[in-house]
Amino acid sequence: MSDTTVRHDVATARSARLTIEPPGLWKQVRTHVWRNIKHIRRMPEMLADVTFQPIMFVVLFAYVFGGSINAGVNYREWLLPGIMAQTMAFSCFVVAIGLTNDLNKGIIDRFRSLPISRASVLIGRSISSLIHSSIGIVVMAVTGLLIGWRIHNGFGKAVLGFALLLLFGFAMMWFGILAGSRLKSAEAVQGVMFTAVFPLTFLADTFAPAANMSPAWLRTIAEWNPISSLVRAMRELWGNTVPLAPDSALPLHHPVLSTVIWSVLLTAVLAPLSIRAFNHRTTD
Amino acid sequence: MTITTDARAARERSTGPAIEAEHLVKRFGDMTAVDDVSFSVPQGSVLGLLGPNGAGKTTTVRMMTTLSTPTSGTARVAGHDVRTDPEAVRHSMGLTGQAATVDEFLTGRENILLMGSLYGLSKTQIRSASDELLERFSLTDAGDKVVKEYSGGMRRRLDLAVSLIAAPRVLFLDEPTTGLDPRSRVELWEVLRALVADGTTLLLTTQYLEEADQLADRIVVIDHGRIIAEGTPLELKDQSGKAALVVTVSHADQLEAARGLLASHVREVHVDEGARQLTAPADGLADVTRIASVFDGSEIVLDDLGLKRPSLDDVFLHLTGRRAEEATEEVGDEVTDDTEPDPKGGRP
Numbered sequence: 001m002s003d004t005t006v007r008h009d010v011a012t013a014r015s016a017r018l019t020i021e022p023p024g025l026w027k028q029v030r031t032h033v034w035r036n037i038k039h040i041r042r043m044p045e046m047l048a049d050v051t052f053q054p055i056m057f058v059v060l061f062a063y064v065f066g067g068s069i070n071a072g073v074n075y076r077e078w079l080l081p082g083i084m085a086q087t088m089a090f091s092c093f094v095v096a097i098g099l100t101n102d103l104n105k106g107i108i109d110r111f112r113s114l115p116i117s118r119a120s121v122l123i124g125r126s127i128s129s130l131i132h133s134s135i136g137i138v139v140m141a142v143t144g145l146l147i148g149w150r151i152h153n154g155f156g157k158a159v160l161g162f163a164l165l166l167l168f169g170f171a172m173m174w175f176g177i178l179a180g181s182r183l184k185s186a187e188a189v190q191g192v193m194f195t196a197v198f199p200l201t202f203l204a205d206t207f208a209p210a211a212n213m214s215p216a217w218l219r220t221i222a223e224w225n226p227i228s229s230l231v232r233a234m235r236e237l238w239g240n241t242v243p244l245a246p247d248s249a250l251p252l253h254h255p256v257l258s259t260v261i262w263s264v265l266l267t268a269v270l271a272p273l274s275i276r277a278f279n280h281r282t283t284d
Numbered sequence: 285m286t287i288t289t290d291a292r293a294a295r296e297r298s299t300g301p302a303i304e305a306e307h308l309v310k311r312f313g314d315m316t317a318v319d320d321v322s323f324s325v326p327q328g329s330v331l332g333l334l335g336p337n338g339a340g341k342t343t344t345v346r347m348m349t350t351l352s353t354p355t356s357g358t359a360r361v362a363g364h365d366v367r368t369d370p371e372a373v374r375h376s377m378g379l380t381g382q383a384a385t386v387d388e389f390l391t392g393r394e395n396i397l398l399m400g401s402l403y404g405l406s407k408t409q410i411r412s413a414s415d416e417l418l419e420r421f422s423l424t425d426a427g428d429k430v431v432k433e434y435s436g437g438m439r440r441r442l443d444l445a446v447s448l449i450a451a452p453r454v455l456f457l458d459e460p461t462t463g464l465d466p467r468s469r470v471e472l473w474e475v476l477r478a479l480v481a482d483g484t485t486l487l488l489t490t491q492y493l494e495e496a497d498q499l500a501d502r503i504v505v506i507d508h509g510r511i512i513a514e515g516t517p518l519e520l521k522d523q524s525g526k527a528a529l530v531v532t533v534s535h536a537d538q539l540e541a542a543r544g545l546l547a548s549h550v551r552e553v554h555v556d557e558g559a560r561q562l563t564a565p566a567d568g569l570a571d572v573t574r575i576a577s578v579f580d581g582s583e584i585v586l587d588d589l590g591l592k593r594p595s596l597d598d599v600f601l602h603l604t605g606r607r608a609e610e611a612t613e614e615v616g617d618e619v620t621d622d623t624e625p626d627p628k629g630g631r632p
Contacts, residue, residue, distance in 0.1 A: 022375070022403070022404045023401065023402065023403075023404035027401065027404070028402060031398060031401040031402055034398075034401075035387065035390065035398055038389065038390055038394065039389045042389045042390075042430060043389065105383065105385065105388075106381050106382070106383045106385040107385050107386075107387060109351055109379075109381055109385065110379065110381060110385040110399075111402070112350075112351055113349050113350065113351060113374060113377075113378075113379040114374060114399070114402050114403065115371055115374040115375045115403070116402050283352070283353065284312070284346075284352045284353075
């Protein structure tokens with residue numbers, strides 16, 4: 001077969017391909033999500049943060065520290081919403097690291113040279129991270145069921161609890177986008193995010209009751225921590241909690257509402273900042 | 285080289301230039317990266333943007349591909365203005381950036397699928413297109429392998445294949461062969477020539493003078509953000525003057541004697557002690573025979589004696605007073621944004 005025939009076929013096909021309509025935003029987002037999920041499948045170790053790590057925390061706290069922590073209730077039941085919230089808070093790591101890598105490798109530039117919406121990259125990144133974290137939530141739930149955690153208040157409230165978790169995860173995405181756009185390397189992201197988010201998840205009503213924290217100002221910070229609202233909300237909805245200390249901070253008296261307010265507030269502040277940081281990073 | 289009926293049709297359709305830069309200026313703070321750059325590239329031709337690292341080549345390409353906003357001036361791609369209609373520009377061009385920007389955790393085929401779906405092609409269209417592209421770029425066997433396992437040359441070829449999925453009429457290639465071994469470089473040149481034969485307009489930046497010489501119909505030489513010369517490779521070579529006679533002496537201690545001997549037969553002699561080389565202006569092969577017989581009758585042992593036609597390297601030297609490599613060291617890294625890996629690879 002001659003070279004001419006091949007080349008002619010290619011040329012014909014190529015000109016035929018010119019009459020293509022650009023895809024809608026939803027298809028673009030789906031494509032980005034597909035890519036990110038492929039990454040997880042190629043590198044299952046990426047899932048360590050939502051599998052081994054939280055399981056390790058469950059084991060560590062339920063069996064190692066648990067005996068010494070007085071939560072006034074079955075500690076393992078009480079603990080589980082806390083670890084779920086921590087796992088969700090950490091999901092912003094995934095966004096940040098993925099984004100920084102894409103920026104550094106120039107693939108974002110390639111996307112920007114295509115006739116597609118520039119927001120689709122970020123939306124796709126956020127959705128895949130929520131999927132990523134949801135895997136962690138399922139793993140946590142199964143681990144919890146194995147060690148005695150139960151949902152006591154019926155299906156509707158159970159779903160509402162998970163919905164709040166995802167809502168909070170969505171707010172944290174923006175923090176991930178902000179960090180990923182600002183920081184220059186995956187190592188920097190790891191370092192900064194760990195330093196920022198790790199204490200945030202501990203200085204809350206997650207692993208030990210905030211009510212027992214002293215001095216008093218530490219307790220106040222912990223109780224106003226959005227994560228405490230989220231955790232309290234899940235515990236109330238799932239029936240994993242104890243009566244609230246009457247002198248607790250205001251958000252904990254209305255945990256579901258506070259979680260919604262915190263999430264909206266975080267998004268309202270972080271979304272414009274992170275979009276600005278991303279645009280700044282990608283335009284010159 | 286085969287020119288298909290399609291390509292011919294595309295050429296006949298041609299009206300204006302495929303790419304036009306009009307007084308492009310880009311400043312980063314006090315630093316002017318691109319300073320009043322204008323040129324135009326006719327459809328179906330190849331323009332080589334030649335210059336050392338940091339000359340402003342990448343910045344120019346980024347402005348023309350809508351990745352960077354010009355401080356002033358503008359550019360048009362396939363008739364669309366990058367300032368007023370960036371969307372249409374993105375529709376009509378493909379870009380292969382400086383680093384091979386393929387996804388290394390996807391397979392070759394999946395990379396093509398990724399870009400194809402972002403362009404809105406259907407699954408079936410992409411399937412047949414990727415078979416063609418993989419075959420064309422000799423990647424059929426590697427198509428289902430993860431790009432992480434690819435060699436540098438394979439990545440580059442895939443990068444190019446991915447840029448071609450939507451059959452752009454205009455293709456920008458930013459240092460397409462940086463970091464490639466000579467063999468992969470020559471292979472890539474072949475692919476690019478085939479593209480041009482199909483009617484694609486190419487703009488490629490390079491710091492390799494040989495590359496511009498090999499591929500480009502016209503060359504724009506850029507240094508410190510300014511255009512310092514423009515023309516066909518031949519025109520540029522003519523500018524830098526005549527051919528040179530190069531004599532390489534075997535023993536360093538005979539270099540001075542050789543210089544003396546040569547100086548009595550030619551107008552002027554340039555000495556490069558490190559290379560044990562003497563260079564003199566020459567008119568043609570007759571000079572080589574003449575000088576060869578002069579050295580034949582002497583005690584001086586020669587490694588080599590030959591005629592060196594002016595290369596674009598000489599053009600650069602002539603235009604800027606320094607060699608392209610020296611310029612690279614002097615100026616340092618390409619000034620763009622800091623998300624780009626810096627192409628440290630010196631000349632081969």
